[in-house]
Amino acid sequence: MVDLRTEIAGVALRNPTMLASGFLDETGGSMARVYQAGAGAVVTKSVGPQPREGYPNPTIVELDAGLLNAVGLPNPGVIEYEHEVKRAQAAGAVVIGSVYGKDADEYAAVAAKMSTYGVQAIELNLSCPHAKGLGTEIAQDEAAVRDFTREVKDVVDIPVFPKLSPNVQDIAKFAVAAEEGGADGIVAINTMKAMAITPELKMPSLANRFGGLSGPAIRPIGVRAVYDICEKVQIPVIGVGGVGSGRDALEYIMAGASAVQVGTAILSRGLGVFNEIAREMASLLEEAGFQSVPEAIGVAHA
Amino acid sequence: MVDLRTEIAGVALRNPTMLASGFLDETGGSMARVYQAGAGAVVTKSVGPQPREGYPNPTIVELDAGLLNAVGLPNPGVIEYEHEVKRAQAAGAVVIGSVYGKDADEYAAVAAKMSTYGVQAIELNLSCPHAKGLGTEIAQDEAAVRDFTREVKDVVDIPVFPKLSPNVQDIAKFAVAAEEGGADGIVAINTMKAMAITPELKMPSLANRFGGLSGPAIRPIGVRAVYDICEKVQIPVIGVGGVGSGRDALEYIMAGASAVQVGTAILSRGLGVFNEIAREMASLLEEAGFQSVPEAIGVAHA
Amino acid sequence: MPRIQVVPLLEIVRETPTTTTYRFRGDLGGKPGQFLMVWIPRYDELPMALSHLGAVKGITVRDYGDATHALAAFTAGDRIGVRGPYGNAFQLEGPSVLAVGGGSGMASMIAAIEAFAQQGARVVTAVGARTAAELLFVERANAAGEMHIATDDGSRGSAGFVPTLAEKLLARESFAQVITCGPERMMAAVVDLARQKGLPVQASLERYMKCGIGICDACALDDKLVCWDGPIFTGDQLAKSEEFGRYRRDKSGRRVPV
Amino acid sequence: MPRIQVVPLLEIVRETPTTTTYRFRGDLGGKPGQFLMVWIPRYDELPMALSHLGAVKGITVRDYGDATHALAAFTAGDRIGVRGPYGNAFQLEGPSVLAVGGGSGMASMIAAIEAFAQQGARVVTAVGARTAAELLFVERANAAGEMHIATDDGSRGSAGFVPTLAEKLLARESFAQVITCGPERMMAAVVDLARQKGLPVQASLERYMKCGIGICDACALDDKLVCWDGPIFTGDQLAKSEEFGRYRRDKSGRRVPV
Numbered sequence A, B: 001m002v003d004l005r006t007e008i009a010g011v012a013l014r015n016p017t018m019l020a021s022g023f024l025d026e027t028g029g030s031m032a033r034v035y036q037a038g039a040g041a042v043v044t045k046s047v048g049p050q051p052r053e054g055y056p057n058p059t060i061v062e063l064d065a066g067l068l069n070a071v072g073l074p075n076p077g078v079i080e081y082e083h084e085v086k087r088a089q090a091a092g093a094v095v096i097g098s099v100y101g102k103d104a105d106e107y108a109a110v111a112a113k114m115s116t117y118g119v120q121a122i123e124l125n126l127s128c129p130h131a132k133g134l135g136t137e138i139a140q141d142e143a144a145v146r147d148f149t150r151e152v153k154d155v156v157d158i159p160v161f162p163k164l165s166p167n168v169q170d171i172a173k174f175a176v177a178a179e180e181g182g183a184d185g186i187v188a189i190n191t192m193k194a195m196a197i198t199p200e201l202k203m204p205s206l207a208n209r210f211g212g213l214s215g216p217a218i219r220p221i222g223v224r225a226v227y228d229i230c231e232k233v234q235i236p237v238i239g240v241g242g243v244g245s246g247r248d249a250l251e252y253i254m255a256g257a258s259a260v261q262v263g264t265a266i267l268s269r270g271l272g273v274f275n276e277i278a279r280e281m282a283s284l285l286e287e288a289g290f291q292s293v294p295e296a297i298g299v300a301h302a
Numbered sequence C, D: 001m002p003r004i005q006v007v008p009l010l011e012i013v014r015e016t017p018t019t020t021t022y023r024f025r026g027d028l029g030g031k032p033g034q035f036l037m038v039w040i041p042r043y044d045e046l047p048m049a050l051s052h053l054g055a056v057k058g059i060t061v062r063d064y065g066d067a068t069h070a071l072a073a074f075t076a077g078d079r080i081g082v083r084g085p086y087g088n089a090f091q092l093e094g095p096s097v098l099a100v101g102g103g104s105g106m107a108s109m110i111a112a113i114e115a116f117a118q119q120g121a122r123v124v125t126a127v128g129a130r131t132a133a134e135l136l137f138v139e140r141a142n143a144a145g146e147m148h149i150a151t152d153d154g155s156r157g158s159a160g161f162v163p164t165l166a167e168k169l170l171a172r173e174s175f176a177q178v179i180t181c182g183p184e185r186m187m188a189a190v191v192d193l194a195r196q197k198g199l200p201v202q203a204s205l206e207r208y209m210k211c212g213i214g215i216c217d218a219c220a221l222d223d224k225l226v227c228w229d230g231p232i233f234t235g236d237q238l239a240k241s242e243e244f245g246r247y248r249r250d251k252s253g254r255r256v257p258v
């Protein structure tokens, strides 16, 4: 049997699937459930310094090729969130804490606090508006990616994984910036900026008008991003975007990812998706003559 | 009945659907057939100064949410192509000539030649590698978009429509650059850079490794692009990307497009797709209380 | 195709001074107790139980906050968006049912009351409201079986809270099961009552929802999701709950008292 | 799910010195005359007719250029990608059929020859090749009915081109229809012959293909697409064609002589 265990910057995973940030991870009970359902790790909802309500509904629209959302980062704030992390950990979950802030100091402060809860790594959600950057996201400004990563690295002693945005010309440059800032790994990709309109109502389908596209639609964009990034950096990469099967996961692994995150596919396949992906990966890897996940990482670059 | 006629920069269309460049438009016979099947206009394959074979196969991969292609701009060159344009026009087709080149002079030369064939407008396919731009596309360099547009405008007296790439941080800036260069309209979007891997073979699915994603996957990205562009420019916009129904077309129209182009949907709905989209648009417009297409343009901005 | 259907309102029926039914045709099924996500354009998208399951569906909405107040001004021909139905349904488990509804909670239960009666069960409904004018669906409940009323102010039926009425009915006769929907503390009382008698009980919960489809975690209750595992939970599930009757989540995901 | 299936080669059969059959199991149907797009990893993706339609499919490939030459070195267990089947099929139109095949064109026709025989038609096949060793599927054609041979060098059967043989067979007996596949000029001669006799004729054409699914225009023939409207065209269609037997398109889309 193929050995599905893998390891990213020292974080050991029983299998290379993780829950993507923003799905069933606002509460400890749900994170525990997802871990028990088979995920190798769970990434928390992105948590900031203060509680945040997010945008008004409609916040989520199902489209034919994916999901469009503008939930607007609702979260109870890092102080209250301790309770949720602890509850997930009590169920044995490997937890990665996703954080955001309005500037580098806030990122560092939230990450430092989060790291005291016993999470195994910090994920930096850089897809937030960047105050200095005139409305661009942090992840659209190379210097900010480098500096924010460095400031967070300075205050925590667990691995730090900046999560990059695909809404850029050349995502690999941002991965290089993150690596320069001391990142221990890269998570790619966050959602694509997108919009749906409901013609019958003559208006955008989301209350926020714009949103982020996830699911099958963005998988080829994510696979390409991971492939590009792996040509430019040495640190491990976690692939995310449209993973819904073992075959999808292997696209990312062979593009160079060490693990994958799964979000939107929970909709179509339920919480069993983590176990199913793991099982499907194992059988495809076996057919292709691999004994373990690390052997398959990046083979499509050959 | 709703009046489906529309007009873009003086080009009159019997309905707001056009054949997108790259689909059944390498030959005059096919363009004639598509026009006869109901398209309001046909955009030619992007034609350059010399014949070009394109990339080796596999060049096209069907994915669950769209189509991935790297055909590599095969075309018979602008000289030979006269025969094809003439044949399409003999069948009554409204033809828009898509051109590319390696630099602004080549664009201008090909456009000038194409304009002598009697095409009604020129579309500039700016998604070509830009010699000066170190591997970026022309459409990823604002100054190039402006300058190339201007050079072409200087040598033709028909409308010029630069076609923009979504592989940028903020597509609206490029539309503004095109408008500054004298563009008579904007076409958005071209394909998203993407990749698929065939895990069973441990290699990318396309011979060229990378390709462009089209179809339902990119519709929300295209709608957003058109919406953003229409907030920033005065010239008309032609929406393209994942249009496969009248409802899809109306998303673009309400986002601000004056017409739409259709490519990948030919796969799922056949050549009848143009007539079907037109019919579906008419009935949705009627239900929503509109009498004509122009009335519905941009209403989602309200 | 998008999952949201935009439907014109066919008929609008004022049920009580604060509660209105909106009827529409939609290409959707629906079982008793299931809900829709209802988009009130320019205002909000909210979960609403299907109060009418036939060819012409219906939701029955209390004018409560901004969005439902905006909806109260809609007229026939105006359009709303609906998606669903989502969630589980009330299950008939024996020959006789006691249904205990409080306020707009009757909107979630009335389809079950009618369906159970049609399946041959004896259905006794205890309807509660603040005052007589706010009693919801008493005619439909009456037509489906026996109906008893409690009002806080005593303006109709027995004076007091509906759990007290339910207690009397449970003392009077033996039921095979209890179903309930209403304010959470009321439901907590009814669940306790039923469990003390050893009766199976199902309660339909309300939580703030965003997605309605089990991905956003807004509606979490312990390690369950009200939109996905619920909205109907059994007495056994609720007895084990740390949060039922005590905590809900606000829009930011913070635990706040019910 | 992607449309491409990756399949291991189960059996590889040398048919002639230059032509080899590759067998594999695939989750795909297939009618006589339809083709697959066959991905020879690291080399090319090419259209290939289904020469075997049963549970274990087969394609029969002439070692011709770079990609087919690379394929010739594949061994059992090696994997190829297949998608399809695409295109239309040969249609049986009467009690007797003359099938005229030239070179590897037999690969496209053999499934039809067998299917027509099984449907009860009398099938007479005229097989042509440069030389005896290059004759393809003569046993299968013989088992399906009557079989006649022509070789350019006279090493087996009558000496000369297969259209001449076909002409003799058409003079000898009356057929209800003619089908043909082979080099285009050969097919043009056969189509002419059949039309002079007033017989319905179907010819399977070969054109350079990229997509195989009717969108890229690489395989255009007049205003038709060989992958989508064909690969099998009727004599009436071909008689109207400006390009059949005269022009094909090269990889850049230029019209070049056949």
Ligand SMILES: Cc1cc2nc3c(=O)[nH]c(=O)nc-3n(C[C@H](O)[C@H](O)[C@H](O)COP(=O)(O)OP(=O)(O)OC[C@H]3O[C@@H](n4cnc5c(N)ncnc54)[C@H](O)[C@@H]3O)c2cc1C
Pocket: A057, C035, C044, C045, C046, C047, C048, C049, C050, C059, C060, C061, C062, C063, C064, C065, C066, C067, C068, C069, C104, C107, C108, C205, C206, C207, C208, C209, C210, C231
């Ligand atoms: C499964 C389910 C079925 C429901 N069925 C009905 C019904 O049939 N009839 C009925 O009148 N009400 C029903 N509700 C309650 C209803 O969804 C809203 O809570 C209520 O109408 C709020 O209206 P508002 O937006 O005008 O108030 P607001 O002023 O926006 O909010 C007031 C309070 O309403 C609640 N609320 C607001 N938005 C939501 C939301 N998206 N999801 C859940 N609660 C929210 C919150 O507790 C909030 O504090 C149901 C709720 C659930 C979960």
Ligand SMILES: Cc1cc2nc3c(=O)[nH]c(=O)nc-3n(C[C@H](O)[C@H](O)[C@H](O)COP(=O)(O)OP(=O)(O)OC[C@H]3O[C@@H](n4cnc5c(N)ncnc54)[C@H](O)[C@@H]3O)c2cc1C
Pocket: B057, D035, D044, D045, D046, D047, D048, D049, D050, D059, D060, D061, D062, D063, D064, D065, D066, D067, D068, D069, D104, D107, D108, D205, D206, D207, D208, D209, D210, D231
């Ligand atoms: C519908 C159809 C069915 C076919 N069935 C068979 C079959 O059963 N057996 C068989 O041996 N051959 C068949 N062919 C021909 C086959 O697809 C190739 O043309 C041939 O094998 C070229 O091989 P190559 O790449 O090694 O040669 P290359 O050196 O690459 O090319 C030589 C020539 O082959 C042709 N060619 C190359 N690539 C393609 C392509 N993608 N599509 C079409 N023609 C191409 C061109 O004319 C080219 O000039 C079929 C073609 C079509 C259109």
Ligand SMILES: Cc1cc2nc3c(=O)[nH]c(=O)nc-3n(C[C@H](O)[C@H](O)[C@H](O)COP(=O)(O)O)c2cc1C
Pocket: A020, A021, A022, A023, A045, A046, A060, A067, A068, A069, A071, A073, A098, A125, A163, A189, A190, A191, A213, A214, A215, A216, A218, A240, A241, A242, A243, A261, A262, A263, A264, A265, C216
């Ligand atoms: C409803 C929703 C909420 C999300 N919230 C977050 C978030 O808080 N932080 C974050 O980094 N990504 C967030 N994402 C992005 C996902 O983590 C992920 O990058 C994206 O959905 C692509 O993966 P998928 O296709 O598997 O869903 C969210 C996505 C969705 C759909």
Ligand SMILES: Cc1cc2nc3c(=O)[nH]c(=O)nc-3n(C[C@H](O)[C@H](O)[C@H](O)COP(=O)(O)O)c2cc1C
Pocket: B020, B021, B022, B023, B045, B046, B060, B067, B068, B069, B071, B073, B098, B125, B163, B189, B190, B191, B213, B214, B215, B216, B218, B240, B241, B242, B243, B261, B262, B263, B264, B265, D216
């Ligand atoms: C096979 C293929 C070939 C294409 N060739 C061109 C081209 O030559 N020039 C161009 O501007 N766009 C080309 N495109 C992009 C399309 O014109 C269009 O922008 C894109 O496919 C999105 O539209 P769709 O989703 O309707 O297909 C091509 C797309 C495909 C799939």
Ligand code: FES
Pocket: C208, C209, C210, C211, C212, C213, C214, C215, C216, C217, C218, C219, C220, C225, C226, C227, C228
């Ligand atoms: S409302 Fe999103 S999980 Fe229930």
Ligand code: FES
Pocket: D208, D209, D210, D211, D212, D213, D214, D215, D216, D217, D218, D219, D220, D225, D226, D227, D228
């Ligand atoms: S091969 Fe592409 S249209 Fe026929």
